[in-house]
Amino acid sequence: DGGITQSPKYLFRKEGQNVTLSCEQNLNHDAMYWYRQDPGQGLRLIYYSQIVNDFQKGDIAEGYSVSREKKESFPLTVTSAQKNPTAFYLCASKDGTGELFFGEGSRLTVL
Amino acid sequence: GQSLEQPSEVTAVEGAIVQINCTYQTSGFYGLSWYQQHDGGAPTFLSYNALDGLEETGRFSSFLSRSDSYGYLLLQELQMKDSASYFCAVRDMGNQGGKLIFGQGTELSVKP
Numbered sequence: 001d002g003g004i005t006q007s008p009k010y011l012f013r014k015e016g017q018n019v020t021l022s023c024e025q026n027l028n029h030d031a032m033y034w035y036r037q038d039p040g041q042g043l044r045l046i047y048y049s050q051i052v053n054d055f056q057k058g059d060i061a062e063g064y065s066v067s068r069e070k071k072e073s074f075p076l077t078v079t080s081a082q083k084n085p086t087a088f089y090l091c092a093s094k095d096g097t098g099e100l101f102f103g104e105g106s107r108l109t110v111l
Numbered sequence: 112g113q114s115l116e117q118p119s120e121v122t123a124v125e126g127a128i129v130q131i132n133c134t135y136q137t138s139g140f141y142g143l144s145w146y147q148q149h150d151g152g153a154p155t156f157l158s159y160n161a162l163d164g165l166e167e168t169g170r171f172s173s174f175l176s177r178s179d180s181y182g183y184l185l186l187q188e189l190q191m192k193d194s195a196s197y198f199c200a201v202r203d204m205g206n207q208g209g210k211l212i213f214g215q216g217t218e219l220s221v222k223p
Contacts (some may be wrong), residue, residue, distance in 0.1 A: 031209060042198060043154070043217040047162040050209045058210070090153065098142060098202060100211065 002027050006103035007089050013078075013085070013110050020108045021076045023091035029039045031094040032074040036060060036087045043090060049074055049086075055062070078108060113137045115214035116197055121191055123221045131184045133199035139199045140203035143175050143182045148196045148216070157184065157197075186219070194221045 006023045011021050025032065029100040031050045035043040035058075045058030063082025068074055078085045092100040115135045123129040125172060133143065142161035146154040157164055160175035172185040186193055198214040203210040 033211065035213070040218075043213040045210065045212060048211075056209070059212075088183045094211070098144065098159060100144075100146070100154070100200075102155070104153050108201060 004103035016080045023074045025093045029093035033092045034076045035090045113212045117214045117217045119220040127160045144200045145199045
C-alpha cells in the first residue's frame with residue numbers, strides 16, 4: 001500500500017544525544033516536510049524539501065538537520081543543540097494538487 | 112511573515128452545524144487548506160480552496176475570500192466522530208509555493 005512510514009513511533013533520548021527519525025514514502029512525491037507539534041499546539045515547519053538533494057529551513061530549523069539523498073527518504077536528525085526536543089514529529093509528502101499526506105508520527109521524549 | 116488565526120476551541124451538539132473561521136496573513140498566497148486531526152493521530156486532508164467561493168465535499172464545505180484573507184470550514188450534521196482538531200493551512204508564495212504553514216488548530220467537541 002502507498003503511504004508515508006515514520007519510525008520509530010516512540011523514542012526516548014538522554015540529554016546530549018542526537019537522534020534520527022526516519023521517514024519513507026512510496027507515493028513518488030517530490031516534496032516532503034517535517035513538522036513539530038507540541039501538546040495543544042499547531043504544526044510548526046522544521047524543514048522541507050521540494051526535490052532530491054535540495055531542502056530549505058522552515059520556521060524552527062535550529063537544532064535540527066535533514067538530508068534528501070533519495071526521493072523516497074527524508075530523515076530528520078534532532079541534535080543536542082535542540083533545547084526542547086520533546087515533541088510529536090510529523091513527516092509528510094505533497095502531491096501535485098498540494099495535498100499533504102502525513103505519516104503516523106514519531107513521539108520523542110527526552111529523559 | 113506569515114500568520115493564521117483560528118479559534119482555539121468550539122463546542123457543538125450532534126446534528127448541528129458549526130463554522131470554524133480562519134484569517135491569514137502571508138507574503139503571498141497560493142491557497143487555503145483544511146486538515147483534521149484526531150487525538151494522537153496523523154492529520155488528514157479535508158479540502159483546498161485556491162479561488163474565492165465555496166467548495167463542498169459531503170458534510171464538509173470550505174469557503175475562501177481572498178480579498179478578506181479569510182476562509183472557513185463548515186461542518187454539517189455533526190457526528191460524535193467529528194470531535195477532533197481542525198487546522199487551516201496556507202501555501203506561501205516563497206520558494207514557488209512549497210512552504211506550507213499551519214494555524215494553531217481549533218479543537219471541536221461534539222456533545223450528544
